[in-house]
Amino acid sequence: MSGHGTGHEAEELTIAAPPPVRGGAFTRTWWGRAWVRALEDSALDARQVKAGRAHARAGAVGAVSVRPGRITAVVQDRDGTAYRSDVLVRTLTDEEWDRLLDLAVDSAGHIAALLDHEVPPHLVEDAAGVGVELLPGIGDLEPECGCEAWDHCPHTVALCHQMARILDEDPFALLLMRGRGQRAVVDALQARSAARAGGGTPGAGAPAAPGPDAQAGVSAAEAYALRDILPPLPAVPVPAAAPGEPPSLDTETDPEPGVEPGALEFLAADTAARAHRLLTELLAGDRPGVPATAGREAALTVAQDAVRLAAGGPPSWVAARLASGTGRSRAELDAATRAWRYGGAAGLAVLEESWTPGEEDLTRAAARLAGAWEDGERPELSRSGARWTAAGGRAHLRLGEDGRWWP
Numbered sequence: 270m271s272g273h274g275t276g277h278e279a280e281e282l283t284i285a286a287p288p289p290v291r292g293g294a295f296t297r298t299w300w301g302r303a304w305v306r307a308l309e310d311s312a313l314d315a316r317q318v319k320a321g322r323a324h325a326r327a328g329a330v331g332a333v334s335v336r337p338g339r340i341t342a343v344v345q346d347r348d349g350t351a352y353r354s355d356v357l358v359r360t361l362t363d364e365e366w367d368r369l370l371d372l373a374v375d376s377a378g379h380i381a382a383l384l385d386h387e388v389p390p391h392l393v394e395d396a397a398g399v400g401v402e403l404l405p406g407i408g409d410l411e412p413e414c415g416c417e418a419w420d421h422c423p424h425t426v427a428l429c430h431q432m433a434r435i436l437d438e439d440p441f442a443l444l445l446m447r448g449r450g451q452r453a454v455v456d457a458l459q460a461r462s463a464a465r466a467g468g469g470t471p472g473a474g475a476p477a478a479p480g481p482d483a484q485a486g487v488s489a490a491e492a493y494a495l496r497d498i499l500p501p502l503p504a505v506p507v508p509a510a511a512p513g514e515p516p517s518l519d520t521e522t523d524p525e526p527g528v529e530p531g532a533l534e535f536l537a538a539d540t541a542a543r544a545h546r547l548l549t550e551l552l553a554g555d556r557p558g559v560p561a562t563a564g565r566e567a568a569l570t571v572a573q574d575a576v577r578l579a580a581g582g583p584p585s586w587v588a589a590r591l592a593s594g595t596g597r598s599r600a601e602l603d604a605a606t607r608a609w610r611y612g613g614a615a616g617l618a619v620l621e622e623s624w625t626p627g628e629e630d631l632t633r634a635a636a637r638l639a640g641a642w643e644d645g646e647r648p649e650l651s652r653s654g655a656r657w658t659a660a661g662g663r664a665h666l667r668l669g670e671d672g673r674w675w676p
Contacts, residue, residue, distance in 0.1 A: 280450040282335040282442060284435050289328035296433040300388040300404060300443070304436055307405040308429040312421040321426020330431040337448045340432055344424040352415040354424040356432070358405060360448035368399045370454070374461045383454075388440045403443065508552060512538075512545035532590070535583050542581070571595065573614055576605045611675060619669045625654050626668055634668050 296302055312318050324330070324344060331343040338360045345351045361369065372395055373379045382389045388403075396403050412418070412425035421429075435442050441451040449457070515537035518530035569577065575591040579602055583591070592602040608620040626634065638657070639647065649660035655668040667675045 280337065280445060280453065282445055282450065284333045284335070284439075284442075286328065286331050286333075287431075287434060290326045290434075295322065295325070295430055296437055298388070298437045299390065300393075300440060301433040301437045303404045304433045304443075305430060307407065308410055308421065308426065310407045311410050312426065314420060317418075317421055317423055318426050321421070321423040322430055324423050324427035325430035330427050333428070333431055333435060335432075335435070335442050335445050337445060340428060340446065342428050342431065344427050346423075352424045354415070354422075354428045355413040356425055356428055357411040357413065358409060358446045360446075361401060365401045366449065366457075369396055369401045369403075370457050370461055372396060372399055372401075374458060374465065380458060383440065386438065386440060388443070403447065505552060506548075508545060508549045512541040514538075515541055531584065532587060535578075535587055539578060539581055569614065573617060576602070576609045576617055577613075579606045580609045608675075615669070615671070616675060619667050619675045623654060624670055630668070630672070634672065634674070638666070638674065 296305060309318055324346075327347075329345045329347075331345075334341040339355055339357050341353065341355045343351050344354050373383070373392075376392075376395070379389070379392045379395070382392060393403050402409075410421075410429060412421045414422050414424045416422055416424060418425075432442075441454070444450070444454055515534055518524075518534050524530050572595045575595045579588050579591050588602065589599065592599050595602075597605065605617055605620060608616040610616075612619070638650075641647075648664070650657045650666075651660075652658075657666040657668070659665070665676070669675055
């Protein structure tokens, strides 16, 4: 046999004997029929073919061993005599494998079909176009049997028919006979896909440019099937200890009218800090898939975002711009900033939104407030709506609509 030396001869697949076939076609796929047709075209004695088919239907073939270049099984005659039978198939050379694998990588449909245990006709045709014959032809199935027949005997015919049933279910067995099993093929396809993604092309030139009939994208079924051979995802990034420094805008070129370089630098630094925080929290996995701050900073109004920016400690002239731009005094902005630092948008809402709690809310809130002090330590409190003030105005508390107390 030719074509050995691929380094994959150690692979072997053993398939238990299936039950006998009771009527109907022996094989149901076009590639299984092609395998049987190669046998029938090769055998010189039609009576042996007929007898071997009857053997296979009767369940006379034991477990089938599939190895590169050879399939083997023990086949029993009706009198119980058992013979070891082998059928030899030419394996592909390394160079032929390179051409076949490059062909498969260039077509997502070829890979998807194989992983879905199908052999599309266009794969066989395309392989033949690059000089690689996947399915056997006349004379490609070479028999060896313990009965010492010089041509295909009922035992090797039965083995070939059983192999057709195996190929119906697992076309990768055909590739194993040709020299490489499923794992080796998938690994090679994955390596080639990774090399293509990185600009390399092991064992071949650059992929062919798509023709005029090429379609954009692949179907969902093909994309899912490709999961086993696509390049692996990169490792989860490890965020830096701190956000990077934004570029300085202090250049010799005068800014456009109305553009404040200092304000842009502040906004760039704020954006970098937010991105760093969101990434760090997401990778920490406190709430899988949802950054802890995403809900707090989502869909902020301009006025709320101005407070958020002010809480970041901008230069005083930026803070003054933020206050005037949102209709606040500096004192109001400072109070809003403190509220934001306590609780983000929720804390700001407690400061700026008025509501009147009902009697049930007041009773429940008063009970919680009373438990915050030891006996005799609770200060005198006066209430106005949802706001409580300690005697002398030295402390203020506000009751939020969520039932929590805020300083």
